Every structure is written in C-alpha cells, then in structure tokens.
Amino acid sequence: MTVDIRKKVPEIRFGEFDGEWSLKPFGSVFQEYTEKNHTELPALTIVQGHGTVLRDESNRNIQYDKENLSGYKKIKEGDFIVHLRSFEGGLEKSNSDGIVSPAYHTFHSDDAVTNFYYPFFRSCFFVDVLLSSHVYGIRDGKSIDLDGMKIIDIPITSKSEQKKIGNIFSQLDSIINIATIRYEKLLAFKKAMLQRMFLQEGESVPQIRFVEFEEEWGYALLKDIARKVIERNDYREYTETFTNSAEYGIISQRDYFDHDISNADNINGYYIVAENDFVYNPRISTNAPVGPINRNKLKRKGIMSPLYTVFRPHDIDYAYLEWFFKSxxxxxxxxxxxxxxxxxxxxxxxxxxFFDMPIPFPHMEEQQKIGEYFDTLENAITAQAQKIAKLKQMKSALVQKMFI
Structure with a gap:
C-alpha cells in the first residue's frame, strides 16, 4: 500500500478558486489515439520546448520519403506527443493540425487545457521524479515504459482554473520568447560588426567606422606588439591553474572541471599568466576552428600548461586586440x-x-573606441542572457508552486 503525500492545493492560487485538487492517472485523463492516411495534412516535426513546427519550414535537414506519409499519424492542435526514446524534455504539444512520424505516440483529452499541462509535463518534477521510475535502459538506450507512464498521477482541477493558470504560463513563455529573439539578434549583430569593423582582405579601411576617423589603417606584426611569456612557475609561487575555453574564455581550472586537472608535482614547469596576458589554445572545436585566443580578465595571476602559447601585448589597446581575436x-x-x-x-x-601574424593597426584612439564599443555590446548581450535566465527561473518556481 502506498501513501499519497502530494499536497491537495497549490501554494500559489488565484483568489476566485478554492477547494482541493485531485490526482488521476495520466491514462484516464489523456487517451492515446492513432489516425493514419491523412496525406492532405502537413508533416510536422518537434522542437524541444516549443512543440511542433512545419517540417518543411524547420531549420533541420530532415530526409523523409513523402510517399510514406500515409503511414504518419494525425495530430490535432493542442494534443500531446511523446517519443519513447527522445523524452528527456518531457511531453511536447502540437501547435497545429498535421501528421507526425509513426514513432511518436499521440494523446488527446476533452477535459484538459493544453497550456495548463504543457509546463507541468516539461517540469523537472514530472520528468525527473514522476516519469523517471518508468524509464528503463541506460544512456542512449533509455526508453519509456508507456503503460507505466499512463499510471502516473497528474493534477486535476476545473477547466476554468486550468485556463487561468495556462494563460499565465503562455504569457510568460511569450515574454521569454521575445527576450530570446532579442538575445539572438544581439549575437547576430555582434557577429556582423566583428566582420565589418575590422579590415577585410584587400581593404585599407573597415566597412563600418566611427565618423571622426579617416586615415587608412596600417598593420603590425604580432611580434612587434607582444612578446611571448616564458616565465615559468619555478618556485611554485602560484598554484591556481587556468584553462582557456573557446566558450568561456580564460577561467580557473577548478571552475571549469570542478577540480584541478594539473598535477601539483609538475606545475613548476607551467607558464605564469598575468592579468591582461593573452593565451592561445591550439585545441580546435566548432566554435574555434584554429583554436581560441583569449585575454586573462580574472584580475589575478595564475599558471597554464606549456601546451598553451602565452603572450603579453604592449603598445596596443587590450580590448581592441581581444575583440580582433574574437573575429x-x-x-x-x-x-x-x-x-x-x-x-x-x-x-x-x-x-x-605565429608571431609573424599581421594585426590591423589603426591609431590608438580608434583602437580604444572599437574596444569600448564591443565591450558595451557584450555587456548588453550578457544582461539579456541574465534576463532570460531569471525569467526561466521564475517560470520554474511558478510551476513548483502553482501545481500539486
């Protein structure tokens, strides 16, 4: 015998509603259905966290045989979808009528409001607590026991209260979506400006420039504006090891790996990295096809493996050089x-x-102006990312407090 310890009323509730909520098995609220031979409907695909989109309008290069569409399943707008082997984000919703791959399972309910259940079905509580006991297999072989999922108890309240709560989450999702679009536009704008505010091959001035500057740019070799750092940690004066990440820049190894990777017995051979030193990491990735060059902005000294190339600039604006290497x-x-x-x-x-690399070299005043411009733009991008994170935290907290 099991004892139900889930609360009967949510912590946060609209004042016009009272009385206890109830719990019912998923399978008694939502009914699975299969309807095929609807080739007149458009093929849909799923975007995690956003529901269905038209397959032909998605950014994915999905190959499928249109002659097999008769075997696809019809899905109605507002109904729910689950793939037994791609469920980590929870259940998804259909944003329109259409057809989906027969690998999906489709569910409908006459008593459920989609926008009420969608945040619940994608919550950590549903995925990591309620659903997890009905998942079998390991790693990429994980799958859902569909019969087990159907006996999960889900919250039930009146349709009027479902609609009220669902509207809150729909509005919050809209705000998050608008903030995300702005964030993506800022990233795209930064990428475009990095291309246009530095010299392109064959140019003597950049495509976009501050109006107060008119003179042609020159070039300096990296070896003329920087020297290679060869000072080693001979006496183990420094123990904090840095790493150079294409995504996060120069950060403490402890923060990146949650522990030290370097061997304390060998750090005497590591290079000493001072504030504003630059570091080249030869490890390539999608984001850094020749490896990243980043600036130490941690405001303290540390050490780095001799696998890295460390150099100390002079006679050039640090921010300008930093943004040049982000282009x-x-x-x-x-x-x-x-x-x-x-x-x-x-x-x-x-x-x-490496040190013979040519660096576009305008006057110091223009360098400083360019560096300040990109610093300001980066601050705006960071602020927007933080706003999105706070909105998502708010949504997660509301899911915890507005459901049982």
Whole structure:
C-alpha cells in the first residue's frame, strides 16, 4: 500500500478558486489515439520546448520519403506527443493540425487545457521524479515504459482554473520568447560588426567606422606588439591553474572541471599568466576552428600548461586586440601557415610563424573606441542572457508552486 503525500492545493492560487485538487492517472485523463492516411495534412516535426513546427519550414535537414506519409499519424492542435526514446524534455504539444512520424505516440483529452499541462509535463518534477521510475535502459538506450507512464498521477482541477493558470504560463513563455529573439539578434549583430569593423582582405579601411576617423589603417606584426611569456612557475609561487575555453574564455581550472586537472608535482614547469596576458589554445572545436585566443580578465595571476602559447601585448589597446581575436579575420593566416600533419583535435603552427601574424593597426584612439564599443555590446548581450535566465527561473518556481 502506498501513501499519497502530494499536497491537495497549490501554494500559489488565484483568489476566485478554492477547494482541493485531485490526482488521476495520466491514462484516464489523456487517451492515446492513432489516425493514419491523412496525406492532405502537413508533416510536422518537434522542437524541444516549443512543440511542433512545419517540417518543411524547420531549420533541420530532415530526409523523409513523402510517399510514406500515409503511414504518419494525425495530430490535432493542442494534443500531446511523446517519443519513447527522445523524452528527456518531457511531453511536447502540437501547435497545429498535421501528421507526425509513426514513432511518436499521440494523446488527446476533452477535459484538459493544453497550456495548463504543457509546463507541468516539461517540469523537472514530472520528468525527473514522476516519469523517471518508468524509464528503463541506460544512456542512449533509455526508453519509456508507456503503460507505466499512463499510471502516473497528474493534477486535476476545473477547466476554468486550468485556463487561468495556462494563460499565465503562455504569457510568460511569450515574454521569454521575445527576450530570446532579442538575445539572438544581439549575437547576430555582434557577429556582423566583428566582420565589418575590422579590415577585410584587400581593404585599407573597415566597412563600418566611427565618423571622426579617416586615415587608412596600417598593420603590425604580432611580434612587434607582444612578446611571448616564458616565465615559468619555478618556485611554485602560484598554484591556481587556468584553462582557456573557446566558450568561456580564460577561467580557473577548478571552475571549469570542478577540480584541478594539473598535477601539483609538475606545475613548476607551467607558464605564469598575468592579468591582461593573452593565451592561445591550439585545441580546435566548432566554435574555434584554429583554436581560441583569449585575454586573462580574472584580475589575478595564475599558471597554464606549456601546451598553451602565452603572450603579453604592449603598445596596443587590450580590448581592441581581444575583440580582433574574437573575429575570424586571423583564421585565414592560421590556415595558410599552419603545419600539416596536426592531430585531429589540435592546430599546429610554429612559434615564429605565429608571431609573424599581421594585426590591423589603426591609431590608438580608434583602437580604444572599437574596444569600448564591443565591450558595451557584450555587456548588453550578457544582461539579456541574465534576463532570460531569471525569467526561466521564475517560470520554474511558478510551476513548483502553482501545481500539486
């Protein structure tokens, strides 16, 4: 015998509603159905967290045989969908009538409001607590026991209260979506400005420029504005090891890996990295096809593996140089001058060739203006990302407090 310890009323509730909620098995509220031979309807695909979209209008390159569409399942707007092997985010909803792959299971209810149940079916409580006991297999082999899912108790309240709660989450999702679109536009704008505010091949001035500057840009070799750092941690004066991530920049190894990777017995051979030193990491990735170059902005010294190239700029604005290395301008030089036979995950280039890299070199005042511009833009992007994170935290908290 099991004892139900779930509360009967939510912590946060609209004042016009009272009385206890109830719990019913999923399978008694939602009925699975299968309707095929609806080739007149459009094929749909699922975007995690957003429901269905038209397959032909999605950004995915999905190959499918249109002659097999008669075997696809009809899904009605507002109904729920689950794939037994791709369920980590919970159940998804259909945003329109259409047809979906026969690998999906489709559910309908006359007594359920979609926008009420959608945040619940995607909540951590549903996925990680209620659904997890009906998941079998490991890693990529995980799957849902459909019969087990159908006996999960889900909250039941009046349709009027469902609609009221569902409207709150729909409005919150709309706000999050608008904030996300703005964030993505800011990222795209930054990418475009990085291309246009630095010199392109064959140009003497950038495509976009502050109006007060008119003179042509020159070039400086990296070796003329920076020196390679060769000071080693001989006396183990420093113990904090840094790492250079394409995504996060220069950060403490402890923060990146949750523990130290470097061997304390060998750190005397590591380079000392001072504030505003730059570090080249030869490890390549999708975001850094020749490896990232980042600036130490941690406001403290640390150490880095001799696998990295550390250099200390002079006679150039730090922010300007930092943003130059966030552009793709210098990638061409690396590709043309890198060594053949490099490891598949590392880029190889000789030190003397690396430091012969040409750096576009306007007057210091223009450098400073460009650096400040991109710093300001990056602050706006960070603020927008933080806003989105707070909105999602708010939504998660409301799901916990507005459901039982």
């Amino acid at each position: 793709q301008y210098w990638h061409t030089y690396m590709f043309y001058n890198g060594d053949n036979g490099a490891r598949y995950d590392r880029f190889s280039i000789k030190d003397d060739v």
